[in-house]
Amino acid sequence: MVAIELNTGARPAAGQRIDISSLSHQFELEGDPLPVLNDVDFSIEPGSFVALLGPSGCGKSTLLRLLAGLDHPTQGELRVDGLPVGNPDPSRILVFQDPTLFPWRTVWDNVALGLEAQGILRKSRSRVDEAIRLVGLGGFDKAYPHQLSGGMAQRVALARALVNDPRLLLLDEPLGKLDSLTRLTMQTELVNLWQRARLTAVLVTHDVEEAVFLAQRVVIFGPRPARIIADLTVDLPYPRHRGDSRLTELRREALSHLGLASTW
């Protein structure tokens, strides 16, 4: 769908560096504290693609919300490019599991949302067109969200994120609700988009295959309150092939960390 166009060479990696140190977080649930993250420590290199893998409800999504600045941690520190994470900022964009497009806006207006909110839309209308083309939705500018399929809507959500030139893309199971064929196509497109934009990508998923196929590194979390139980490096070049025996091996390793070795 999207042609691979690697900017090898001159331009340095545009992604942000992330440092997380002794991070803990808890929710108040009817007065009782519910710990969701327990003493999490790790760093992400600029421009890398990292998958956070773990059982559902373990607190991975909370970690993304903290990185986006939508919530603030109870304890510990989050640094992006050396600076503490404050309020949300368009350089760090979160893509949700649901596309959550604004139903009263056309595709074009949905993608333009960030530029409009920052008051720079007038000068950068061409960026909107470009982002829509990039995700393969040229010609759908005037369509309304209810006229789109699930895959198309999620592409619009990606374009809405990418148009802001983010340096950190936080993906919260963005392909979780798509049918399996669309999902495979979109996985390849995600890798292409990441390579093209040279940003840091953090993907939360509970799909082991997706994690090892997409990411350079897979951080595995245990059940709630989440802490890191393994950190795998996927030392394979892109484009990858699903049938690669190394991927199969990594999948088995990841599953064994998650206590599912017996299902292999």
Add this chain to the structure above:
Amino acid sequence: MSLVDPALSKNADAVFQDVPVKSRPVVWGLGLAAAAAWIAAAAVIELWPETIPQPYGRELAVISLVIALALILVAVTGRLLGAIATTVRYYGAWAIAAALGLVIWEVVTAKTGLLPVPFFSSPQSILEVFLDDWIRLGTSVSYSVVLLAKGYFFGALTGFIIGVTIGWSQAASYWVHPVLRIIGPLPATAWLPLAFFIFPTSGSASVFLIALATAFPVTILTWSGIASVNRDYYDIARTLGAKPAFLILKVAIPAALPHVFVGLFMGLGTSFAVLVVAEMLGVKAGLGWYLQWAQGWAAYNNMYAALLVMALMCSTLITVLFRVRDWTLSWQKGLVRW
């Protein structure tokens, strides 16, 4: 990326071409039947002598004949008249029923006097009011519309602003909610004596009452609309760099608009009731006043005519609001069916 298989769409074109487009217009049988019914109605009105002679019987017969001619025109021209023809054809059965209804009404009033005269009007006596008293009726309509427009505008605006404020701000909600809970359900007409006493003119008192009646439903529905906006919309907008003003104007309000329109419809309904009561009791103009005046003179024909005009006015205003809704919420097309 085309959504339609080109081969399929070509086939579809072929199918449409099979339909004989240029053949002569197909005569609409139901339309001719309806025309016959209206000619029959004209004949009954003109030829059957009245028990008590009434003016304007001839005019009523002529109007019936004009309707019959229009139906014949639509029936023989096929689709040449476009959208008008389509609408008229849709209401073909209604046209027959209306002719039948007119004949029955005519017979039980003017022709046989089955229904006693001062309390039940014949069709031509209502026509008489329209033809002889249209100036006073028209003036009354314009007074009513102006009064309603003022009250409705201020009420809708106030309700919208209060609704957005308490939907958005916890503090505003804390203070306004109990007041709204207690004062809101009170029918606006209950304020009538007080309003006429406090306000300098009955006109301004009526504007206030209509605004009050409109504001309550608009406030409640706007508030619930703002409060039920998907929280993720705000998170999305915030990560994209939105400031609070953007969140209110470009996220909360557009998301709440479908609710707001429900409130506007409810407000329009209650504002009609308050308008008529206010005109009957205080304001010396408008359709409510006309009704009251007609009753004072026992002019029942005028009352029926005024009721008819009032029905037309209210349904027209509701239609206008529907049009505004459809235009504002055009993105809902295909999502909502009311």
